[in-house]
Amino acid sequence: AEAEVRDVAAKLRRYLIPSDVIHLDTGWFETDWQSDYAFSTTRFSNPRAMIADLGHLGFHISLWQYTYFTRKNKVWNELVAGSYGVRDEAGRIAPEDATLDFSNPDAVRWYQGKLKGLLDLGVGVIKADFGEGAPLTGVYASGRTGWFEHNLYPVRYNKAAWEITKSAAGDGIIWGRSAWAGSQRYPLHWGGDAENTNSAMAATLRGGLSFGLSGFTFWSHDVGGFVNRAPRELYRRWLPFGALTSHTRTHGAPPREPWEYDSAFVRGFRRAVEMKYRLMPYIYAQAKASSENGYPMLRTLFFEYPDDRTSWLIEDEYLFGSDLLVAPLFEEAAHRNVYLPPGTWIDYQIGRTYTGAAWHDIPAGPIPIVVLVRNHAVIPHVALAQHTAAIDWSDVELRVFSTDSGLATGSFALPNGELHTLELRPTPTGYALLRDPLGGKVKWRITRAPPGS
Known part of the structure; x- marks a missing residue:
């Protein structure tokens, strides 16, 4: 509700935690999960004024939505009258789980019109959730079945949301969950609903590295995992990994706000986020270079060191841009074994130097992560x-x-x-x-x- 949004914004500033975006997930509608593209009138008295007030504090608003509809949704009659949904083999729109048909130009215009109404209120970005559930047996406006349209669906979805955001708000950006070849044109994407475990944290990095090798420059993930409330120790270690990702997202089962843990956690949270904001010129320059060249921001070691055989075997470290090597802590520990590619490396937090083409047991610094800088x-x-x-x-x-x-x-x-x-x-x-x-x-x-x- 509006009061909670305003309270979170005020506390982020009060606790001096650098931040730019507040995300409203599935509960900003009148009925949770009913994606009707309208703010609840009982939960939000004046969305435009709220968004403007938060903008004065330096916040952008992100809104969740998806493209699946039931008869109970307020836009159902529009969907049916316009024939905007994917049809079954009998020519019917599924009444309990209708899917918007992005192969239909009229459906795209209708959808973009709904998003434009929100963007015109001052909303900064749309979370384009789901998109992988395109019916395989459906018949699409393109004349093809889901066997052809299924993988194209997230590309069309990403494109529609990205283009209207670019047109209406000035910045081309979405928070997309699903993607396919071509979706890299419509950034950005995140890793979906990870579990709140050490193994899920490690799997998240592997997924992000694979995503980057598939042609995507930008990527994010749910810091601390999504499914349940983030365990304190896991959240503490996952956060700096998230900070040293192109886009940082602390999202998942509530509560996620750092003050809902304890004062020591707030201090650690602040320190990790401050590191990112101080590094913003490096991050921005690397983002610009990466996007111009088609490189990932998070890189496997062999991307920069293809002739180093061991670099091809490493899946729990990464290069953040060209000059920072990052090794997250995937278990409760204050140090970890790190492989360093050839050359000399300098610890970003502590200043100790290491020789590359070798393994080292390296302690984490005050921020619980290992970060090393390429010499020179x-x-x-x-x-x-x-x-x-x-x-x-x-x-x-x-x-x-x-x-x-x-x-x-x-x-x-x-x-x-x-x-x-x-x-x-x-x-x-x-x-x-x-x-x-x-x-x-x-x-x-x-x-x-x-x-x-």
Whole structure:
């Protein structure tokens, strides 16, 4: 309900937990799960005003919906009158589980009109849930059966939601669950309803790496698992893994808000999310480079090190962009065995250096995850902000991770700007930019890691 949404927004700001999106799942309609594309009048007194007020706090609103309908749904008569549903072999629209037919251009226009009404209220993104349940025996407006249309269904679904969001809200983005070849054009997607277990956390990473190898740049997952309330210890370890994913989503069986656990958990939660927001220039530059080249943001080790045989065997670590190696903690422990590809690697949190092409037992830092930086990498940081619109992009710290006096390189892009390569050369007192690609638009502060190097 509106009061709960406003309360969550206020507490996120009160507890100084950087955040940008509040998601309303299956209960924003008058009847839960009845996707009629209208806010409940009993739960939300003025959705437009609520969305505007949250926007002033730096929040975007995400809304759940899906494309399956029963006779009880308020839009049922529209669906039948327009012949927008998939039909059975007898030519009937299934009365208890009608599926919107995205092969029908009129159905697409009807659906996009419903979403536009919400986007015009100020909604930022639509969660395009399900989509994998296209009836195999159904007959579609295309004249084909589900044996042809089944795999195309999520592509058409993703496309319809993405295009109207791009047109009405300015940003092309969805939260999609299902996908097929071609869906990478309509980001982004998440891993679905994971269990709340260590093994599910590990399986989630394997799924994300496979998804990236299938041509998808962006990906997310339900931090802590979805099915039940996230166990505290699992949630604590899963969160930094989620933070070091292109898009971070703490979603699942409630309650999920960090203050519903304890004060120590809130502090740890805040620390992990702050890491992501300080790293936003690195994440943005890597996202831009990845999307321009068709690369995944989360990469298997062999993606960057194809000639290293051991890298082909690793499925519980990943590269976040080109320069950060991430090894989540998949069990209750303060350290783990990590394989490092060839080269020298520097611990992001602790500063210790390691030689690559070898296994190491590496302790996690204050944030419960192992993160290492490629030697001679420049990782841009910004001052902490409570939401991305408040980030000061004119003042950037260039943190040089180097164990010697070698040339250091990195990438940087201002929001909606071009991607630039940063080259820094060693000086008697540290490092200096060879050339300022922004011509004075940004104040560069250059620091060195690890300390004392």
